[in-house]
Amino acid sequence: MNKKYDVVVIGAGPAGYVAAIRCSQLGLSVACVDEWHNHQGESSLGGTCLNVGCIPSKALLESSHLFSVSQNEFSDHGITVGKAKIDVSVMMARKDKVVGDLTNGIKALLKANKVDFIHGHARLSQGKKVKVHERDGKKIVERLEAENIILAAGSSSVHLDQAPLDQKYIVDSTGALEFDAVPKRLGIIGAGAIGLELGSVWSRLGSEVVLIEAMDEFLTIADQQIARAAFRSYKNQGLDIRINARLVSAMVKGKEVQVTYEDTRGAQKVVFDKLIVAVGRKPNSDTMFGDEMELAIDERSFVHVNKHCETSVPGIYAIGDIVRGPMLAHKGSEEGMMVAERIAGQSSSINYDHIPSVIYTQPEISWVGKNEQACEAEGIPVNIGVFPMAASGRARAMGLSEGLVKIIAHKETDRVLGVHIFSVQASELIAQAVTAMELEASAEDIAMTIFAHPTLAESIHEAALAVDKRAIHIKN
Numbered sequence: 001m002n003k004k005y006d007v008v009v010i011g012a013g014p015a016g017y018v019a020a021i022r023c024s025q026l027g028l029s030v031a032c033v034d035e036w037h038n039h040q041g042e043s044s045l046g047g048t049c050l051n052v053g054c055i056p057s058k059a060l061l062e063s064s065h066l067f068s069v070s071q072n073e074f075s076d077h078g079i080t081v082g083k084a085k086i087d088v089s090v091m092m093a094r095k096d097k098v099v100g101d102l103t104n105g106i107k108a109l110l111k112a113n114k115v116d117f118i119h120g121h122a123r124l125s126q127g128k129k130v131k132v133h134e135r136d137g138k139k140i141v142e143r144l145e146a147e148n149i150i151l152a153a154g155s156s157s158v159h160l161d162q163a164p165l166d167q168k169y170i171v172d173s174t175g176a177l178e179f180d181a182v183p184k185r186l187g188i189i190g191a192g193a194i195g196l197e198l199g200s201v202w203s204r205l206g207s208e209v210v211l212i213e214a215m216d217e218f219l220t221i222a223d224q225q226i227a228r229a230a231f232r233s234y235k236n237q238g239l240d241i242r243i244n245a246r247l248v249s250a251m252v253k254g255k256e257v258q259v260t261y262e263d264t265r266g267a268q269k270v271v272f273d274k275l276i277v278a279v280g281r282k283p284n285s286d287t288m289f290g291d292e293m294e295l296a297i298d299e300r301s302f303v304h305v306n307k308h309c310e311t312s313v314p315g316i317y318a319i320g321d322i323v324r325g326p327m328l329a330h331k332g333s334e335e336g337m338m339v340a341e342r343i344a345g346q347s348s349s350i351n352y353d354h355i356p357s358v359i360y361t362q363p364e365i366s367w368v369g370k371n372e373q374a375c376e377a378e379g380i381p382v383n384i385g386v387f388p389m390a391a392s393g394r395a396r397a398m399g400l401s402e403g404l405v406k407i408i409a410h411k412e413t414d415r416v417l418g419v420h421i422f423s424v425q426a427s428e429l430i431a432q433a434v435t436a437m438e439l440e441a442s443a444e445d446i447a448m449t450i451f452a453h454p455t456l457a458e459s460i461h462e463a464a465l466a467v468d469k470r471a472i473h474i475k476n
């Protein structure tokens with residue numbers, strides 16, 4: 001006998017659990033199936049984000065940041081602390097506790113919202129039927145059926161044949177969150193979000209970090225003025241970023257990893273104690289469908305959806321990393337809410353143009369909307385206002401005045417098209433830019449808004465003034 005629900009959600013990451021909770025809030029009966037398990041073999045909700053992504057990486061970024069501040073910044077304030085030591089096992093235990101508390105919190109939230117949680121591997125068949133298998137994939141523990149299915153199975157690290165993982169010396173991002181000591185020489189393939197964040201963690205703790213990046217420009221997804229400023233800053237911090245570098249091979253020999261890559265000067269060899277492969281993620285669309293299931297999957301294995309996350313089969317939706325768009329937790333969560341509300345008969349939608357991105361280095365990079373090179377490529381006429389953090393009183397008082405805020409506005413309408421920040425707390429600052437853009441603000445609207453002094457946020461005000469060449473604290 002199949003258990004019947006209004007909605008079955010497959011996956012309890014930030015896309016799936018949010019969808020399940022919202023469905024329940026709207027009066028729908030919901031089951032949520034998730035196969036994630038922790039080292040103890042127990043279910044652990046929250047998907048990649050909570051278990052091996054956003055949260056543990058930020059816990060380690062915080063620990064390593066404090067370590068670095070104590071060594072590099074305290075003395076500027078007249079504070080003497082002596083040489084700091086890091087106990088990696090304590091740092092990891094703290095990270096695991098943060099993760100454990102939050103994943104248990106999701107379990108409690110599902111319970112409080114009367115979502116039936118089922119631990120196991122789900123396979124979807126024709127007729128919106130879901131078989132839930134034990135973790136080993138054989139025994140069926142539950143059979144479900146629903147009017148609506150929400151696929152939220154997430155993504156996994158891309159692996160490279162040239163750098164086969166052994167999860168000891170050559171690891172993916174998950175392995176890099178579990179090192180038991182600070183590697184002396186750390187190599188990272190890929191200078192993207194994961195490479196930069198995890199590279200920062202281990203570099204601050206003392207690793208010599210080399211990032212090997214295939215593209216001939218650094219951080220092509222960011223505004224290139226911001227990317228250039230960040231590149232200089234990371235280099236000063238000791239991150240050795242080698243662009244235009246194509247990996248040829250990575251092999252474990254004894255207790256080291258021997259890497260060969262090619263750049264404009266020819267073949268290069270470098271030896272590391274650990275190597276992280278961080279070259280992107282791919283959707284988990286390969287093991288969740290029964291053979292007879294006919295659902296459109298695109299050439300990059302993403303489940304094909306329209307702007308409302310409807311798949312090619314009516315009543316089946318897909319959200320989060322398993323579908324097109326940036327692989328970001330908040331993007332998946334918003335899609336989860338939208339789909340739940342549409343199932344309940346509402347007409348919700350998402351503005352995909354206003355999804356913020358953050359890279360949690362120090363300073364942080366954040367942005368929303370179009371960057372300068374995109375405007376140029378699309379032939380959009382723009383006015384640009386830039387305000388350097390060096391002119392911010394608050395940033396100066398904090399001793400953290402590296403970076404800039406850049407606002408791009410349409411030349412004729414003055415509407416804000418993009419905001420790009422490289423600054424301390426850029427992750428927090430970007431929220432007001434998202435709000436302004438969502439409310440269709442012009443640069444003039446931001447310029448006419450009163451910001452408290454002294455705050456980092458004043459830099460957004462000044463950048464908006466600079467769009468019209470009337471910033472006060474810089475020469476226009």
Ligand code: FAD
Pocket residue numbers: 010011012013014015016033034035036046047048049050052053054055057120121122123152153154155173194284287288319320321322327328329330332
């Ligand atoms: P996931 O979180 O991957 O969850 C999918 C869930 O579905 C998993 O629990 C999986 O076990 C389960 N599942 C899959 N198939 C099945 C099946 N057949 N049956 C049952 N269960 C199944 N994003 C940010 O926005 N900010 C960050 O700071 C950030 N940092 C990151 C750091 C790292 C190191 C990594 C790896 C990622 C980071 N991300 C970050 C990306 C973020 O983690 C993802 O975008 C987000 O987790 C996607 O959510 P999701 O719900 O779509 O999928």
Ligand code: NAI
Pocket residue numbers: 160189190191192193194195197212213214215219245246247278279280281326327328357358359360
């Ligand atoms: P990414 O797409 O951000 O970066 C991968 C990098 O690897 C790219 O610069 C790419 O050019 C490079 N690359 C690809 N193949 C290569 C090769 N063979 N040799 C050398 N370089 C190569 O992917 P990443 O860092 O793995 O992160 C995956 C996703 O997780 C991100 O796209 C992002 O969506 C999410 N994430 C988000 C974070 C955040 O929001 N702060 C933090 C970490 C991850």
